[in-house]
Amino acid sequence: MGRPPSGALGTFDAELCVKVKQLRKDNEGWGALMILVELEEEFSYAREKLPSASSVNRYLKRGGFIKPREPAGKFPSKPCEKPKAVHQVWEMDAQGATEVKGIGHQATISMKDGLSKKHCMAFPVSVKNQSSQPATVHYKWAFRLAFAESGLPQGVQVDKDSVFIENTSRSPFPGRLHLWLTALGVGLCFIEKAPPAQQATVERSHHTMERQASRGKSFENWQQFFQHCQKRRRRMNEKFPSRSHGGKAPLQAFPAAAHSGRHTAMEKEHQLLDVQRIRTLLSEGKWYRVVSSGKMVSLGGQRYYLKDAVPKTQLQITFCKESNLLIFRNDKEHILNRLPLKGASLEELMESDSILSLVATYEKLSSSKVFPL
Numbered sequence: 001m002g003r004p005p006s007g008a009l010g011t012f013d014a015e016l017c018v019k020v021k022q023l024r025k026d027n028e029g030w031g032a033l034m035i036l037v038e039l040e041e042e043f044s045y046a047r048e049k050l051p052s053a054s055s056v057n058r059y060l061k062r063g064g065f066i067k068p069r070e071p072a073g074k075f076p077s078k079p080c081e082k083p084k085a086v087h088q089v090w091e092m093d094a095q096g097a098t099e100v101k102g103i104g105h106q107a108t109i110s111m112k113d114g115l116s117k118k119h120c121m122a123f124p125v126s127v128k129n130q131s132s133q134p135a136t137v138h139y140k141w142a143f144r145l146a147f148a149e150s151g152l153p154q155g156v157q158v159d160k161d162s163v164f165i166e167n168t169s170r171s172p173f174p175g176r177l178h179l180w181l182t183a184l185g186v187g188l189c190f191i192e193k194a195p196p197a198q199q200a201t202v203e204r205s206h207h208t209m210e211r212q213a214s215r216g217k218s219f220e221n222w223q224q225f226f227q228h229c230q231k232r233r234r235r236m237n238e239k240f241p242s243r244s245h246g247g248k249a250p251l252q253a254f255p256a257a258a259h260s261g262r263h264t265a266m267e268k269e270h271q272l273l274d275v276q277r278i279r280t281l282l283s284e285g286k287w288y289r290v291v292s293s294g295k296m297v298s299l300g301g302q303r304y305y306l307k308d309a310v311p312k313t314q315l316q317i318t319f320c321k322e323s324n325l326l327i328f329r330n331d332k333e334h335i336l337n338r339l340p341l342k343g344a345s346l347e348e349l350m351e352s353d354s355i356l357s358l359v360a361t362y363e364k365l366s367s368s369k370v371f372p373l
Helices: 016-025 032-043 055-061 136-150 176-182 200-214 222-240 267-273 276-281 347-348 356-365
Strands: 087-092 096-101 104-113 119-125 156-157 185-191 287-290 298-299 302-306 315-322 325-329 335-340
Touching: 016 032, 016 055, 032 055, 087 136, 087 200, 096 200, 104 136, 104 200, 104 222, 119 136, 119 200, 119 222, 136 176, 136 267, 136 356, 176 185, 176 276, 176 298, 200 222, 267 347, 267 356, 287 298, 298 315
Parallel strands: 087 156, 156 185
Antiparallel strands: 087 104, 096 104, 104 119, 287 315, 298 302, 315 325, 325 335
16 A cells, blocks of 8 residues: 555655655756755655665656666777778868858868878868868768779778767767768778877878968869869879978878779779678677657668657667668567668769769869869
């Protein structure tokens, strides 16, 4: 009589349970420890007659006052390593948008080889204002131009920006850019320490390119600025002496950095993309998502409907490379559904419906006066 029949706080009287619930309702920021303190101080409960903090936590979770903590999951990525050969690791980063006289705000995507320090790309992206950032499609074209000149690297090192990874989730799913690079046979790794501990090479290149290409200069259009960036980049690679290379330019010190030996071409991209590499990558991961009220979960920007899922519950998601299916399990490890992976067709990976349109965009980048993307 007067006690909850079972569950958390099941051995305590109903009046105590009501007080615990009311204290949490009135104070959203309070946890179990503060609630227990208030029960002692405001309601004169003896500490030895109160439940443990863990019991109160379970009671609050059962009542929906505490959202379930999302497990960390397992992200399929290898740690970044110090390069021992040219084109083993490129560092990539986008500079914060700066105003370039005559053409407005530009956010330059830079890439540098980790060993030779070769400037593999300086791709200016026209953006609306100082707070704007390049999008996935801009990074892909920066990569395509860099690959056409220097070949495919073994891997690329980046920070945990949202364009590369779902940085709002504790179990992030690889983004479209990550999947595209994987299909091309280029690994992607994420730095764990802020520059200069990691990513210092490409961070310094932002300031170098700004001094070399835009500071104190004015341009008539984006194409003129783009071509000027490439000219200055090549000049630094071929002629500009570097103290770290004993007074030699990067390509003088490391002639092999001219090209990685892994050739690519715009008109052959669909032949180079291998979706089996994506399947292998995803098979090494594990993700957790909470089901929406409409029985949907979001994974990598794609939404999946699960008719047998219970809203507000947490699911575990894995990928089977043999069947090419995502496997959704509930909190009891029971399989709710197996669904095909979305967003990984050749057209979606290239973000183009045909090779002809891809080549047409490439030609625009070398001729259009206005930023064509």
